[in-house]
Amino acid sequence: MDDPAVKKLxxxxxxxxxxxxxxxxxxxxxxxxxxxxxxxDNGLLVWxxxxxxxxxxxxxxxxxxxxxxxRLNTLDAQPIIDETTVGQATFCITCGGTxxxxxxxxxxxQQSFIITADGDxxxxxxxxxxxxxxxxxx
Amino acid sequence: MSHNHRNSLQKPKNATAFKQTRxxxxxxxxxxxxxxxxxxRHLNDDDEDMxxxxxxxxxxxxxxxxxxxxxxxxxxxxxxxxxxxxGWYHVAITALNKNEVNKxxxxxxxxxxxxxxxxxxxxxxxxxxxVFYVNDFTAAEKLLHLGSKKLLMPDNSRIIIKVRAGxxxxxxxxxxxxxxxxxxxxxxxxxGRSLDLSKFNEDPDFSTxxxxxxxxxIFKEAIEIISQNIPDLExxxxxxxxxSRIDNISFSAKLPNLKSLNIANNRIQNIATLSICFKDCQLxxxxxxxxxxxxxxxxxxxxxxxxxxxTVKMLDGEQLVSTExxxxxxxxxxxxxxxxxxxxxIVKQFLAQYFLILDSANRAPLADAYHADALLSVTIPPAxxxxxxxxxxxxxxxxxxxxxxxxTFRAKQLKVGRNSIVGFLCDFPKTAHNLQTxxxxxxxxxxxxxxxxxxxxxxxxxSGETKPIRYFHRQFIIVPNGSGFCIKNExxxxxxxxxxxxxxxxxxxx
Numbered sequence: 163m164d165d166p167a168v169k170k171l172x173x174x175x176x177x178x179x180x181x182x183x184x185x186x187x188x189x190x191x192x193x194x195x196x197x198x199x200x201x202x203d204n205g206l207l208v209w210x211x212x213x214x215x216x217x218x219x220x221x222x223x224x225x226x227x228x229x230x231x232x233r234l235n236t237l238d239a240q241p242i243i244d245e246t247t248v249g250q251a252t253f254c255i256t257c258g259g260t261x262x263x264x265x266x267x268x269x270x271x272q273q274s275f276i277i278t279a280d281g282d283x284x285x286x287x288x289x290x291x292x293x294x295x296x297x298x299x300x
Numbered sequence: 301m302s303h304n305h306r307n308s309l310q311k312p313k314n315a316t317a318f319k320q321t322r323x324x325x326x327x328x329x330x331x332x333x334x335x336x337x338x339x340x341r342h343l344n345d346d347d348e349d350m351x352x353x354x355x356x357x358x359x360x361x362x363x364x365x366x367x368x369x370x371x372x373x374x375x376x377x378x379x380x381x382x383x384x385x386x387g388w389y390h391v392a393i394t395a396l397n398k399n400e401v402n403k404x405x406x407x408x409x410x411x412x413x414x415x416x417x418x419x420x421x422x423x424x425x426x427x428x429x430x431v432f433y434v435n436d437f438t439a440a441e442k443l444l445h446l447g448s449k450k451l452l453m454p455d456n457s458r459i460i461i462k463v464r465a466g467x468x469x470x471x472x473x474x475x476x477x478x479x480x481x482x483x484x485x486x487x488x489x490x491x492g493r494s495l496d497l498s499k500f501n502e503d504p505d506f507s508t509x510x511x512x513x514x515x516x517x518i519f520k521e522a523i524e525i526i527s528q529n530i531p532d533l534e535x536x537x538x539x540x541x542x543x544s545r546i547d548n549i550s551f552s553a554k555l556p557n558l559k560s561l562n563i564a565n566n567r568i569q570n571i572a573t574l575s576i577c578f579k580d581c582q583l584x585x586x587x588x589x590x591x592x593x594x595x596x597x598x599x600x601x602x603x604x605x606x607x608x609x610x611t612v613k614m615l616d617g618e619q620l621v622s623t624e625x626x627x628x629x630x631x632x633x634x635x636x637x638x639x640x641x642x643x644x645x646i647v648k649q650f651l652a653q654y655f656l657i658l659d660s661a662n663r664a665p666l667a668d669a670y671h672a673d674a675l676l677s678v679t680i681p682p683a684x685x686x687x688x689x690x691x692x693x694x695x696x697x698x699x700x701x702x703x704x705x706x707x708t709f710r711a712k713q714l715k716v717g718r719n720s721i722v723g724f725l726c727d728f729p730k731t732a733h734n735l736q737t738x739x740x741x742x743x744x745x746x747x748x749x750x751x752x753x754x755x756x757x758x759x760x761x762x763s764g765e766t767k768p769i770r771y772f773h774r775q776f777i778i779v780p781n782g783s784g785f786c787i788k789n790e791x792x793x794x795x796x797x798x799x800x801x802x803x804x805x806x807x808x809x810x
Contacts, residue, residue: 179699244788
């Protein structure tokens with residue numbers, strides 16, 4: 163943590179996590195047709211245990227969800243410092259808040275991302291989304 | 301032409317009288333040279349009266365969106381011409397001591413002084429005043445500059461030049477309409493059923509004529525011409541015309557086959573009036589970027605268009621998909637997802653071991669599950685959502701907490717290395733988990749790195765009588781280590797059980 167390069171990586175991680183999540187939920191709620199562009203070509207979305215692989219599948223999966231309104235109230239992120247991520251900033255992000263799906267009550271949700279630098283942008287490697295009581299409410 | 305100079309020289313007795321006496325008249329009522337000159341001087345210093353000076357009687361100022369030229373009122377020579385939004389300027393040249401003027405003589409004199417080629421348009425001779433328009437800023441500026449000098453014609457008559465922003469008011473007579481029709485016909489592509497009226501007034505055929513589509517009556521006439529001559533038109537381009545509003549036109553009635561419209565780079569402020577004009581049109585392709593309302597709507601733009609133009613499939617060259625939908629059904633939730641089936645066993649074993657130790661009296665053996673440089677952090681939602689989870693609150697690393705020095709705070713809250721992590725885990729309240737309540741999602745499974753999430757219920761069993769039901773959500777990054785695996789990153793979110801979780805949790809966890 164005292165290494166300046168590591169310190170810089172942490173700072174970048176913190177800043178990116180905030181920017182990324184703000185962009186992500188804005189896209190999810192307001193411009194969902196653009197959400198797919200935030201993922202890597204072979205990115206993964208797991209929505210309440212339902213997987214969608216690849217940008218196109220993800221895009222079509224999210225377009226089949228009701229209109230949403232997300233409010234984020236927790237956010238945490240760490241850099242993945244490992245030989246597999248050398249030279250390519252890769253961060254894991256866990257966040258949560260409340261979500262209102264059209265026709266449903268407001269519910270807490272949690273979400274975890276792995277994002278990685280892809281050229282000058284960060285893109286989603288994986289995205290795991292859980293509505294907190296979805297398994298129990300059925 | 302003149303102002304009613306006699307009245308304007310008299311001090312009005314009261315406001316009403318003033319109002320009445322200010323009425324503009326275009327016939328000279330006296331030939332007194334001095335009063336004429338005074339009147340003109342008075343007017344020269346008074347922008348408010350610009351309508352009265354040298355303007356054709358058909359020109360309307362009131363309520364007009366056309367910008368007024370602002371000038372220095374006391375020194376005409378310091379006036380600066382403000383660039384007109386529409387690019388048109390009104391020029392009035394008056395020979396003061398004359399009731400009639402030889403316009404050729406006056407014009408020749410002005411040209412000899414100006415040193416700039418100008419194309420006067422829509423020119424009119426009104427007694428001793430020549431009125432015309434130019435659409436060239438430099439010409440307008442030069443005329444204004446010339447007007448700030450004392451100009452005397454060879455016969456010593458004084459000349460006044462007034463310039464301001466303004467476009468001609470045209471009479472849509474048959475000749476004018478015919479000219480419009482010719483230019484439009486030239487721009488029509490019969491094979492594509494498409495008409496390109498972009499930058500209409502910049503057409504070379506209009507070099508001596510004003511035909512700005514931003515002028516409502518001209519726009520209306522253009523649509524009328526299309527309706528009468530090419531009612532099967534499918535594609536219409538009216539981009540780059542400085543159009544600020546379109547109303548009182550029903551396009552579905554006038555152009556029933558219109559499928560594609562380009563109205564980009566105009567000055568339209570309001571999408572609502574636009575959508576009324578295009579109501580019931582079967583528009584598929586719409587280009588509207590470069591209008592003020594697009595910027596005003598910002599991220600709502602595409603949704604608004606989807607709502608107000610329900611038939612449109614392409615907007616600004618991109619597919620238009622509304623995020624507003626009528627779907628209310630959620631896909632059923634599944635308890636687990638594995639990106640690769642081979643990962644299932646590893647995760648199962650890992651979880652069984654991990655939570656067995658976590659729920660035991662001695663959590664120290666968990667040290668072996670972590671990499672020497674492992675990172676762990678905890679987030680807890682604000683008390684407003686989950687109630688304040690007192691037992692672990694001091695570890696809360698939530699980025700959304702407002703703290704004086706976020707970077708230092710976040711570094712301090714992070715558990716780095718086995719000792720720090722196991723220390724935290726040992727301090728964590730005693731727990732009872734039930735794996736039956738878990739949701740497991742594995743998103744990464746490679747020989748070098750794997751990642752999965754676990755979420756589920758647990759009971760805080762040493763929190764006095766209450767033993768609250770909590771919900772956790774853990775993100776693990778796992779790397780190979782010797783013959784097994786160890787945790788490199790762990791992000792733990794802890795919150796209270798929600799809704800049905802509380803009842804089920806109480807039943808499932810003893």
